[in-house]
Amino acid sequence: MKLHSMLFGLIALGLTPFAAAQQPIVIKFSHVVATETPKGKAAEFFKKRAEELTGGKVKVEVYPNSQLYKDKEEMEALQLGAVQMLAPSLAKFGPLGVKEFEVFDLPFIFDGYADLHKVTKGPIGAGILKKLDSKGIIGLAFWDNGFKSFSANTPIRTPADLKAKKLRIQSSKVLEEQMRSIGALPQVMAFSEAYQALQTGVVDGTENPHSNMYTQKMHEVQKHMAVTDHGYLGYAVIVNKKFWDGLPADVRGQLDTAMKESTEYANQIAREENDNSLDGIRKSGKTQVYVPTADERLAFKRVMVPVHKKMEGRIGRELIDAIYKETAFDPSKL
Ligand code: LMR
Numbered sequence: 001m002k003l004h005s006m007l008f009g010l011i012a013l014g015l016t017p018f019a020a021a022q023q024p025i026v027i028k029f030s031h032v033v034a035t036e037t038p039k040g041k042a043a044e045f046f047k048k049r050a051e052e053l054t055g056g057k058v059k060v061e062v063y064p065n066s067q068l069y070k071d072k073e074e075m076e077a078l079q080l081g082a083v084q085m086l087a088p089s090l091a092k093f094g095p096l097g098v099k100e101f102e103v104f105d106l107p108f109i110f111d112g113y114a115d116l117h118k119v120t121k122g123p124i125g126a127g128i129l130k131k132l133d134s135k136g137i138i139g140l141a142f143w144d145n146g147f148k149s150f151s152a153n154t155p156i157r158t159p160a161d162l163k164a165k166k167l168r169i170q171s172s173k174v175l176e177e178q179m180r181s182i183g184a185l186p187q188v189m190a191f192s193e194a195y196q197a198l199q200t201g202v203v204d205g206t207e208n209p210h211s212n213m214y215t216q217k218m219h220e221v222q223k224h225m226a227v228t229d230h231g232y233l234g235y236a237v238i239v240n241k242k243f244w245d246g247l248p249a250d251v252r253g254q255l256d257t258a259m260k261e262s263t264e265y266a267n268q269i270a271r272e273e274n275d276n277s278l279d280g281i282r283k284s285g286k287t288q289v290y291v292p293t294a295d296e297r298l299a300f301k302r303v304m305v306p307v308h309k310k311m312e313g314r315i316g317r318e319l320i321d322a323i324y325k326e327t328a329f330d331p332s333k334l
Helices: 003-012 017-022 038-053 071-080 099-105 113-120 123-130 173-181 191-200 210-215 241-245 249-284 294-304 306-310 317-327
Strands: 025-030 058-063 137-147 149-152 166-169 185-188 205-208 224-226 232-240 288-290
Touching: 025 038, 038 058, 038 137, 038 249, 058 249, 071 232, 099 123, 099 173, 099 232, 099 317, 113 123, 113 137, 113 232, 113 249, 113 317, 123 137, 123 317, 137 210, 137 241, 137 249, 149 210, 166 173, 166 191, 173 185, 173 294, 173 306, 191 205, 205 210, 210 249, 232 241, 249 288, 294 306
Parallel strands: 025 058, 166 185, 166 205, 224 288
Antiparallel strands: 137 232, 149 205, 149 224
């Protein structure tokens, strides 16, 4: 096409060549937590680096705090292409039909971040992300949050202290079974509804890493918290496959770099963010923070680890065994 006819065509479409060249590719990145959390901060970091590295060709719009979509809706929105990027908790992939993600919910399966990274930074993690392809989704990275504490309005020292309590959980069958193992009554609920449910007594307690508890002010409506570190909560950053595959190759490469940097950043700040949040919770004086003794923690471990075996049929024995091997976890030695 000759240059003048191309210009004529653009003007006929109501676009000046300048405006046509300037239209950025928009990535809507929706999430459910506060900006001042490991995930919230990493999303902002990604926005900054993606816009810098693409020289403004990409614009990232971050929507925190369930502002745009709640848990269940955001998954649907991604598949429909209404948003392009999410970072749901690994506990929220079951309803999508990818049950393997719930392996991360198994209580006590990781002894700390170092154990966890053997999985998320290795071939097992890559294999789990790959399972999303068939759902029209690409898994780009794992982002850390941290290890969960329990909260309630009565003291928590032993598993029996949570017996018959209604505890809010994420939409994971493993978490349901975990709560049943201690005699509690699991209540699946969107994250955006948890604070009010705790405040009004619809539920008696919950579990989450400290950064989520603190930024949602859950500690203001809970009298007790036990730092049990009984399970992990982290994220998979995911994109709509059609959108991602349709990006110009150079732009996709730049976004891959931005994602690598953001992942390093997320995983570097997660522990400290959670430690700072625990400090904040303690200083608030609104909830009493209890750190269980080694024996008390072992009592939780003994009743909760049998959940691994119970959930074998759902998650796959091979996957659980592969993780045991990687982290040298031996359920018979408790
Ligand atoms: C929750 O629902 O408790 C968490 O998944 C929220 C989050 O995204 O960290």
